[in-house]
Amino acid sequence: MSYEVKLDAFSGPLDLLLHLIHRLEIDIYDIPMAELTGQYIDHIHAMKVLELNEASEYLVMAATLLAIKSRMLLPIHEGELEDSEFEVEALDPREELVNKLIEYKKYKEAAVELKLLESDRALVYTRPPSDLSSMEPDEQLALFDASVNVYDMISALQKILRRKNLRKPLSTRVARQEISMKDQMFAVVNSLRSFGGRSAFSELFPYEDKTTIIVTFLSILELMKRQVISVEQQNNFEELFVILDKEVPEDELRTVDE
């Protein structure tokens, strides 16, 4: 028999017991206590790296098993049996353990069902709500739902996480495809055109990854040098604006030393 058992293969002593019962093909309603206890103790011996915290729970179960085993060895006195027919069943020292195991098994199986649902659901993707804040009238700031609680906040964070997962890799892909300054200069000029020749500085950076941002920035500097665009700021700390000063023929932008 192999003792290569890892602790984290089981989610607790009951799980380990169920595993043994299944493997030894034991009838759960008539558990041979000596055999099960022996196997159980062998297993926890084999689990070398027990965290102290969890070890205690496995050890408590071992003690319980030993106690049940020894109680089963005790002779049942005839007289006690006659006292009440009802107690005959309840007298089986295994009953409490069996009940526990069966109850636990139910939820263990339910967890497997949940796992299936989880993987089905993972095949389906949604999208975050659109940002509608620009549509609200100024005087009426977004009302805060009066019924939100702390857990709604956690929920909100969970959504941010999901979204970030979708955002990030797309950007890393962009990074890999080597953006040229030439392309980025075109992109900047094109977006300026689409914004009517003037755009907030930050609008020119709809990118997530560092490389693209840097290349875009360098392109803006290059365009400034060539006096294709200029940058202005009304007051300290206010948003910068980029202005397209002249229409450039495409081939003029092609001459870039990279």
Add this chain to the structure above:
Amino acid sequence: MNLELLMSKLEALLFVVGDEGINVKQFSQLLEVESMEIEAALSELKTYYEESNMRGITLKNLAGTYQLTTKTDMADTIKKLVENPTSHVLSTASLEVLAIIAYKQPITRVEIEDLRGVKSDRPIQTLVSRALIQEVGRAEGTGRAILYGTTKEFLNYFGLDSLDELPPLPEQVLKDDDQETDLFMTKFQEAFSSEE
């Protein structure tokens, strides 16, 4: 409102609310259209999404709302966007705790630990932080222990519209309290119906 126009409005609204979802009542209020008409149009929309091979999206009931989602067979394509699609899957321990909470809510930590025979504070913490469970009240008695229940995010995470859609618990072999009540109710109803 003609059906096509209604469908286009439903699609636009569904698109905008995203994973927040929206229900028939809200649709009805926003569009000033009877619920029945909304439902008919939604079902039309769903059929249309499902039957057209050109469509990558479809309509789903999630956590008591309607939401647009991508179709299941788009998963492989979309997965390429996601770096580590399986990294956030729940552990066995977390799933066990979650199953217990889902079926037995409201329930305290001690009751959960008693059922599992093992300490469960870590999985509970994980589940709270993943917004799958939350405190739904306090148990009576001196400890006033936290009672846990599942969240909307739980339904969403497992693709359920409501708790009723949870798969039934594996056969209840035991005479636990719940079952006794059930049994009683069954007997009771049998007795009752046989009398008529």
Add this chain to the structure above:
Amino acid sequence: MNLELLMSKLEALLFVVGDEGINVKQFSQLLEVESMEIEAALSELKTYYEESNMRGITLKNLAGTYQLTTKTDMADTIKKLVENPTSHVLSTASLEVLAIIAYKQPITRVEIEDLRGVKSDRPIQTLVSRALIQEVGRAEGTGRAILYGTTKEFLNYFGLDSLDELPPLPEQVLKDDDQETDLFMTKFQEAFSSEE
């Protein structure tokens, strides 16, 4: 790949990337299909959205980036969503911002926007006006961006005695894997504003 299948994949990807948008090159990489074929399918998709009265959404091309949006004549319908107090779409944005601030305070607007991936000045304004957050200082550096933190009213609102009572965080959410970009952007903005 046949046109219908390609269109459905394009729709699914467009749907999922949201306001970020996606360009032909990225499509081409993800789907392993020639750019020309992608462009043809995108144009087909656009025609299809535009010509069908059932559709509330359409395809928009901005600076080489494609994204799905609602059709312009849906504006009135969507406006109702903003005006309707029962819709959660707006409070969702505020809640997200509040959650980030609660767990990451003190934090600047730029950092919040980086985490959410969308502009957040309006939600911040809302939360300030509701006295749930406040300016708690200025970031170092030339930009001296406002640092936000939560208020006493925040604790009050959520029935907390102190910030320590906040439930534990979903670990991955706020891990600083974007810190590089953050740092870069901060430095970058600093450098730029100092130039005048």
